[in-house]
Amino acid sequence: MSLPGSPLRFVRSRRARVLVFLSVVGPGIITANVDNDATGVTGYALAGSQFGYDLLWVLIVTALCLGPIQEMVARMGTITGKGLSDLIRERFGVAPTVWVMGLLFLANAATTVAEFAGVAGAAQLLFPFAGGVARYVAIPIVAFIVWFLVLRGSFRGVERLMLILTTVFLGYIVSAALAHPDWGSVLRHTVVPTFHARPAFILIFITVVGTTITPWMAFFQQSNVSDKGLGPGDLRYERIDTYAGIVMLNLVAFFIIVATGATVFAHHVHVDPADPAAFDKIALALEPFAGGYATALFAIGLLNASLMGASILPLSTTYAITEAFGFERGIDKSFREAPAFLTIYTTMIVLGAGIAMFPGAPLALITNLPNIINGSLLPLLLPLLLILVNDRRIMGRYANGPLANVLGGVVLVVLSVVTVLFLASFVAPRLFGG
Amino acid sequence: MIFLSDFLNAEVVDLKQHRIGRVRDLIVLMSDPFPRVTGVVLKGNRRLRAIDWTVVRSWDNKELSLKLDESALQPHTRADSELWLSRQVLDKQIVDMDGRRVVRVNDLQLSQVEGTMLLVGVDIGGRGLMRRIGLEGMGRRASAALGLDWPQKLISWEAVDPVKSDVSSVKLRIAHTKLARLHPADIADIVHELGPEDRSAVFAALDDEKAADTLEEIDEPQMQASILERLDVDRASDILEAMAPDEAADLLADMPQERARQLLGKMEEDEAEDVEELLAYRQDTAGGLMTTAYVGVLHKLTAAQAIDRLRELEPDAESIFYCYVIDEEEHLLGVLSLRDLIVAKPETQIRDFMITKVVSVPLDAGPREVAEVISKYNLLAVPVVDQHNRIQGIVTVDDVMERVMPARVAGRRRRLF
Numbered sequence: 001m002s003l004p005g006s007p008l009r010f011v012r013s014r015r016a017r018v019l020v021f022l023s024v025v026g027p028g029i030i031t032a033n034v035d036n037d038a039t040g041v042t043g044y045a046l047a048g049s050q051f052g053y054d055l056l057w058v059l060i061v062t063a064l065c066l067g068p069i070q071e072m073v074a075r076m077g078t079i080t081g082k083g084l085s086d087l088i089r090e091r092f093g094v095a096p097t098v099w100v101m102g103l104l105f106l107a108n109a110a111t112t113v114a115e116f117a118g119v120a121g122a123a124q125l126l127f128p129f130a131g132g133v134a135r136y137v138a139i140p141i142v143a144f145i146v147w148f149l150v151l152r153g154s155f156r157g158v159e160r161l162m163l164i165l166t167t168v169f170l171g172y173i174v175s176a177a178l179a180h181p182d183w184g185s186v187l188r189h190t191v192v193p194t195f196h197a198r199p200a201f202i203l204i205f206i207t208v209v210g211t212t213i214t215p216w217m218a219f220f221q222q223s224n225v226s227d228k229g230l231g232p233g234d235l236r237y238e239r240i241d242t243y244a245g246i247v248m249l250n251l252v253a254f255f256i257i258v259a260t261g262a263t264v265f266a267h268h269v270h271v272d273p274a275d276p277a278a279f280d281k282i283a284l285a286l287e288p289f290a291g292g293y294a295t296a297l298f299a300i301g302l303l304n305a306s307l308m309g310a311s312i313l314p315l316s317t318t319y320a321i322t323e324a325f326g327f328e329r330g331i332d333k334s335f336r337e338a339p340a341f342l343t344i345y346t347t348m349i350v351l352g353a354g355i356a357m358f359p360g361a362p363l364a365l366i367t368n369l370p371n372i373i374n375g376s377l378l379p380l381l382l383p384l385l386l387i388l389v390n391d392r393r394i395m396g397r398y399a400n401g402p403l404a405n406v407l408g409g410v411v412l413v414v415l416s417v418v419t420v421l422f423l424a425s426f427v428a429p430r431l432f433g434g
Numbered sequence: 435m436i437f438l439s440d441f442l443n444a445e446v447v448d449l450k451q452h453r454i455g456r457v458r459d460l461i462v463l464m465s466d467p468f469p470r471v472t473g474v475v476l477k478g479n480r481r482l483r484a485i486d487w488t489v490v491r492s493w494d495n496k497e498l499s500l501k502l503d504e505s506a507l508q509p510h511t512r513a514d515s516e517l518w519l520s521r522q523v524l525d526k527q528i529v530d531m532d533g534r535r536v537v538r539v540n541d542l543q544l545s546q547v548e549g550t551m552l553l554v555g556v557d558i559g560g561r562g563l564m565r566r567i568g569l570e571g572m573g574r575r576a577s578a579a580l581g582l583d584w585p586q587k588l589i590s591w592e593a594v595d596p597v598k599s600d601v602s603s604v605k606l607r608i609a610h611t612k613l614a615r616l617h618p619a620d621i622a623d624i625v626h627e628l629g630p631e632d633r634s635a636v637f638a639a640l641d642d643e644k645a646a647d648t649l650e651e652i653d654e655p656q657m658q659a660s661i662l663e664r665l666d667v668d669r670a671s672d673i674l675e676a677m678a679p680d681e682a683a684d685l686l687a688d689m690p691q692e693r694a695r696q697l698l699g700k701m702e703e704d705e706a707e708d709v710e711e712l713l714a715y716r717q718d719t720a721g722g723l724m725t726t727a728y729v730g731v732l733h734k735l736t737a738a739q740a741i742d743r744l745r746e747l748e749p750d751a752e753s754i755f756y757c758y759v760i761d762e763e764e765h766l767l768g769v770l771s772l773r774d775l776i777v778a779k780p781e782t783q784i785r786d787f788m789i790t791k792v793v794s795v796p797l798d799a800g801p802r803e804v805a806e807v808i809s810k811y812n813l814l815a816v817p818v819v820d821q822h823n824r825i826q827g828i829v830t831v832d833d834v835m836e837r838v839m840p841a842r843v844a845g846r847r848r849r850l851f
Contacts (some may be wrong), residue, residue, distance in 0.1 A: 080629055080630075080631075081630035081631065081633075082629045086629075089525050090526055092523050093524070093525055093566065094525070094540070094563055094566035094567055095567050100568055226629070226650070228656065229630065229656045229657050229660040230660075231630065231660060231663065231664070241482065290851065325539025325540075325563060326527070326537050326540070326558065328535075350742035350777075
């Protein structure tokens with residue numbers, strides 16, 4: 001018999017080691033890494049290619065907006081143990097839930113199309129000799145692999161691998177350094193906002209905001225947190241994890257912009273998102289680091305990012321929707337057991353792959369479009385989020401304090417302004433000289 | 435059919451035909467078998483108030499007419515076990531006892547019986563969802579046009595167990611007693627779908643044995659640990675005692691050491707010692723896989739005495755099949771099957787008919803090795819011995835299979851995130 005204080009030998013700790021690993025790579029870091037998907041990488045690269053360092057300051061803004069949002073959902077997941085769509089349904093009832101889920105489906109379906117377009121882009125870079133045929137082979141194969149892996153294979157291992165492969169983009173850090181950018185100028189543009197009242201600039205501005213701050217991230221991180229079974233005691237750790245993820249995410253974005261800015265933009269290579277060859281030009285940014293392998297390296301990174309997005313997005317969307325409406329869910333169920341789950345999931349993949357295969361689809365543009373949808377959906381989601389996190393019946397003493405509410409309010413205002421700006425440039429382009 | 439959604443947002447009109455507000459909620463009093471509607475919550479003049487159901491004269495979809503003038507209305511008299519249907523039940527998760535799963539409440543079915551309004555069923559189907567957004571009629575016409583049947587998916591309130599969500603202020607009469615009647619594996623499936631608060635509420639309602647069995651069925655260590663961490667120490671240690679020592683050890687190994695020590699300290703001495711011994715072995719060895727709950731009988735006994743000893747020990751189902759014959763120092767001498775014991779003449783010495791060639795594995799054997807031995811000799815369990823051939827425990831077939839089989843075969847429940 002041991003007294004409570006006596007030294008116990010807790011030798012059986014094979015699992016404990018795994019836990020240490022997982023506690024370093026928590027839900028926040030995972031979510032942030034998944035955010036570096038095809039749309040993210042393309043968005044940042046286009047920003048740097050078209051406008052050099054002019055958009056660097058936006059990253060500071062997005063990080064400051066993303067922080068409070070992700071912190072709130074992480075807190076909600078930790079305290080309630082429920083997913084975000086669970087809470088929306090329970091607090092607001094059916095009608096608002098139908099709207100939110102419909103919009104989420106739309107935004108995420110568009111993003112899935114973009115991920116498959118990323119696959120096509122990567123295929124064309126890797127097999128230039130195949131010409132335009134590459135995508136018609138690559139997309140169906142990848143779609144099937146993704147569908148099969150998630151439903152019938154072991155997804156967890158693959159997910160890890162993909163997360164590790166996102167480190168390919170660290171190549172941009174090296175590339176940025178080797179391209180000898182004017183660091184003074186980089187620094188200045190990071191802290192001093194630059195703004196051009198031109199449609200192309202506003203478009204890319206919204207792209208960068210929209211690809212970094214997305215509604216699905218909120219859903220994804222909260223279900224990750226609640227599935228992990230974290231409790232109030234883990235709140236501090238979960239906050240650190242969340243902010244660490246955001247810093248990582250924005251660092252990668254920062255260096256992609258610097259690298260493309262110091263190469264593609266500096267050499268006056270004109271990149272048009274609607275141009276089928278846009279990817280080839282963007283890939284040039286990795287040349288200082290990878291030399292002749294720049295294209296291949298970019299292609300592999302893009303392929304991995306696309307694969308990750310194409311498998312995780314449809315799945316997390318399907319989880320959110322089935323959760324909200326109480327449909328039977330689970331990836332190990334047969335069609336008869338969980339018809340809604342499998343239908344929604346399969347539809348998203350088929351739709352995504354199908355649209356991306358449409359002949360003559362401008363790949364870089366498609367990869368860019370969902371950023372715009374995501375950017376405008378957020379101002380609609382954020383108020384709901386703020387109501388939930390302020391509800392003491394749900395959050396108890398962990399409800400938002402005044403500071404968190406002020407931050408949340410500022411974020412809401414900033415995102416609304418961005419959206420209105422976008423809508424204005426869309427409806428009345430002349431206002432911006434377009 | 436009458437549904438809660440028919441009432442929600444209906445205009446409330448008093449005797450003088452004045453509009454005094456809209457229905458926000460119905461209040462029911464918990465009673466067996468069906469709760470009775472006793473109050474209406476309405477909002478008018480930016481004020482929320484509850485009135486008694488007895489003042490309602492008539493109602494249809496758009497309007498609820500009262501028997502009294504607004505000025506004569508009395509506030510609803512509150513009772514102990516009341517539920518606010520919209521706030522506390524609608525859109526929440528409930529346990530469907532017949533389907534043995536967690537579902538979401540899309541709508542609530544009411545029924546008028548002898549002048550009272552009763553809550554009789556829960557709508558968990560697509561029709562309920564469509565009704566809530568006012569599209570049920572359209573859906574019905576569409577399915578009729580296509581010649582399809584569009585059935586209601588209703589479950590009786592009797593077959594429902596409301597999970598404690600935010601009903602903390604209400605003492606539910608049908609607590610979680612219904613749940614306790616299910617098989618532990620089914621309870622585990624249900625618990626899996628709930629949030630942490632609700633999980634602990636379910637566990638609080640189970641007795642120690644059932645809680646222990648259910649906890650063993652949840653094969654996710656982190657979830658097991660988090661459930662136990664939310665219970666108070668005394669209760670948690672009681673449940674641990676009721677668990678198989680190897681399962682208890684696995685669970686404690688996944689908890690913060692501080693908390694694990696505290697729990698061990700509160701456990702009965704015998705059980706704590708068993709668990710502690712197991713904690714000292716690495717999890718991926720025979721020592722870590724084994725349980726100390728095996729049946730050991732002394733070699734000097736007769737068959738009848740050995741059977742008496744079995745009765746005293748009351749071994750679990752998984753360990754009763756083999757009786758290991760040992761000497762005073764616990765050296766493993768032989769093995770008997772339950773069948774051998776029963777068919778032998780009562781006065782025979784067990785060492786005369788025991789099987790002396792016992793297959794065993796060392797403490798540091800890997801799971802694969804143990805599995806191979808078990809499958810080669812077709813065993814239900816294999817004894818684990820130290821270097822002096824002293825028996826330390828047994829590894830049962832299901833414990834080792836869980837470890838070596840690919841996750842998708844062994845674990846029924848998989849989740850992604």
